[in-house]
Amino acid sequence: MNYTSAIREIARGTEGARDLTRDEARQLYAAILDGGVPDLELGAITIALRMKGETVDEMSGFLAAAGERVNALRAPSGSLRPVVIPSYNGARKGANLTPLLALLLQRYGVPVLLHGLIEGYGRVTSAQILREFGILPCTNRTQVQQAIDGRELVYVPLSLLSPGLADQLALRSRLGLRNCAHSLVKMLDPFNGSGLVLAAATHPDYLDSMREILLANGAHALLQRASEGEPYANPLRRPRIEHLHEGVGEVLFEAEHESLKSLPNLPENCEARATADWIRRALAGELPIPQPICNQLAACLFASGYATDLNQAKAIVAVDGAGAAHA
Structure with missing residues (x-):
């Protein structure tokens, strides 16, 4: 993913910023969680999202990326949900x-x-x-x-x-x-x-x-x-x-x-x-x-x-x- 392009889209202020699609958000957050985004760009993305405000689609994509990278556990046998x-x-x-x-x-x-x-x-x-x-x-x-x-x-x-x-x-x-x-x-x-x-x-x-x-x-x-x-x-x-x-x-x-x-x-x-x-x-x-x-x-x-x-x-x-x- 081109982080400069992503920053350009989300950091234009509340009037000019474009929201990410769910898939774009998932890809971006996957790279963040994998440690692939340099510190400068990571700081810019974090502040830009904070100022713009995350949409439901963006947060859904972020949550999907987080769920894919969690150290997953197996629910115990039986009908009870942990x-x-x-x-x-x-x-x-x-x-x-x-x-x-x-x-x-x-x-x-x-x-x-x-x-x-x-x-x-x-x-x-x-x-x-x-x-x-x-x-x-x-x-x-x-x-x-x-x-x-x-x-x-x-x-x-x-x-x-x-x-x-x-x-x-x-x-x-x-x-x-x-x-x-x-x-x-x-x-x-x-x-x-x-x-x-x-x-x-x-x-x-x-x-x-x-x-x-x-x-x-x-x-x-x-x-x-x-x-x-x-x-x-x-x-x-x-x-x-x-x-x-x-x-x-x-x-x-x-x-x-x-x-x-x-x-x-x-x-x-x-x-x-x-x-x-x-x-x-x-x-x-x-x-x-x-x-x-x-x-x-x-x-x-x-x-x-x-x-x-x-x-x-x-x-x-x-x-x-x-x-x-x-x-």
Whole structure:
């Protein structure tokens, strides 16, 4: 691909720039992920796309290229879809409860793969909280596959899952801006379409574009508003949760808008140890699990194939109190 020509097309400003086709975008991002684009041109392309804004076709092409280069995994035998949880933001204010959702799913025997960054850059990451439970990041692909086959909860650093995307995220420290990789990692399915991706974004415009991209790519996903950028349901007020599958979207839970009658009992701070201690007590039944997370758990049980319909999933969670595995 002629990178100078591509830059000329996408860097003419919001009025004069031409959008890439899906195939052009796939080819360009394939070269980027393969390390074939020189630094100067890569910086120009990254900034040009940021200023122009990526289209659904462009992001679909980027996602296709990323999916072709991910260190792919095999879904375990059986009818359950492994749940893929991207965790890249961490906590700065409220506690990061992504590990709670992952540990709850593990109790039901649902395979769970979390992926993200080890370093939180001042935020509390899922990796740091899971370390309090003795769950350490995997170091090689064989270890990941064995854990998935055993229906264990596994944490995979992005550098192991997709070195090219990890390099793209690292550009933020050099360029001072986010780039499309920050959205792509939240839609990545390392199981080649066999996983259930928990996709989340904070801003409505990003939610809308993620919905279009995931539907266009035939993904299986649960889409919702993020909590501080993390894909767990806001424990204070449930977000809208959509099930995307076979090219269609289905609302499983509408967003809550009513005023809170009482505040749930949440971790006293967002530090890893305090969050882990609270999660332990919640899993032991000593503390109630916030209802929005129970609803999200039910959505996961249904969309992963553990339950035959949403009502059954909600009943399972209600009977178990979300704290004990369903036989």
